[in-house]
Amino acid sequence: MTTTHATLLDFLTLSERLKTELRHSWLSDGRQESVAEHSWQMALMAMLIHPHLSQPVDLFRALKMILLHDLVEAEVGDIPFFEQSARKDAKEEMERRAIDNIRERLGAPVGDEFHTLWHEFENRETPEARFAGALDNLEVQVQHNLAALDTWDDLEFELAYNKMQKHCAHDPFLRDFCDAVMRQSDAKLHAAGIDPEPVRRRAMGAR
Numbered sequence: 001m002t003t004t005h006a007t008l009l010d011f012l013t014l015s016e017r018l019k020t021e022l023r024h025s026w027l028s029d030g031r032q033e034s035v036a037e038h039s040w041q042m043a044l045m046a047m048l049i050h051p052h053l054s055q056p057v058d059l060f061r062a063l064k065m066i067l068l069h070d071l072v073e074a075e076v077g078d079i080p081f082f083e084q085s086a087r088k089d090a091k092e093e094m095e096r097r098a099i100d101n102i103r104e105r106l107g108a109p110v111g112d113e114f115h116t117l118w119h120e121f122e123n124r125e126t127p128e129a130r131f132a133g134a135l136d137n138l139e140v141q142v143q144h145n146l147a148a149l150d151t152w153d154d155l156e157f158e159l160a161y162n163k164m165q166k167h168c169a170h171d172p173f174l175r176d177f178c179d180a181v182m183r184q185s186d187a188k189l190h191a192a193g194i195d196p197e198p199v200r201r202r203a204m205g206a207r
Contacts (some may be wrong), residue, residue, distance in 0.1 A: 026147035053103040072098035161203035
């Protein structure tokens with residue numbers, strides 16, 4: 001077995017952790033979503049949505065970012081957006097160290113490419129990174145809307161109405177899709193006997 005083969009197999013051992021690392025999102029059958037499942041659904045959304053964007057993006061580059069954006073969680077683990085803890089305070093630094101470790105683990109040129117793409121996604125300065133970032137937030141709410149309402153934490157009711165918009169503001173289709181996802185949240189709350197309007201007002205006030 002060559003060094004290259006050994007390096008790739010070693011890395012796949014690391015990346016396999018994303019199949020078992022669970023997120024704070026639940027599936028429609030009552031099982032928790034894995035990080036790998038989140039990334040897959042984002043990739044599918046990218047393929048479906050990118051033809052409708054007003055500003056064209058390099059789909060292949062966006063898909064690479066989508067596949068890599070949570071790779072650091074193979075080392076760091078998934079830390080929910082709303083968590084308040086010491087590890088949440090250290091999240092950015094831990095993730096930067098993790099992507100540095102991944103670059104070293106893979107070596108040039110692949111490790112360098114992964115490192116560059118991860119930072120591009122984090123910085124949100126390119127059309128591809130902004131697109132991927134929008135999908136990262138949209139997928140979360142799409143999945144929450146598919147899951148049972150009793151899996152939502154109290155804070156997630158307001159997040160359904162105030163977390164996605166800023167990430168979708170740069171493109172008309174993404175803005176409209178965001179509105180459609182929020183209408184889906186409305187319907188979910190209505191079905192549970194909850195008036196979504198007070199939730200929307202609180203969310204807008206908290207934004």
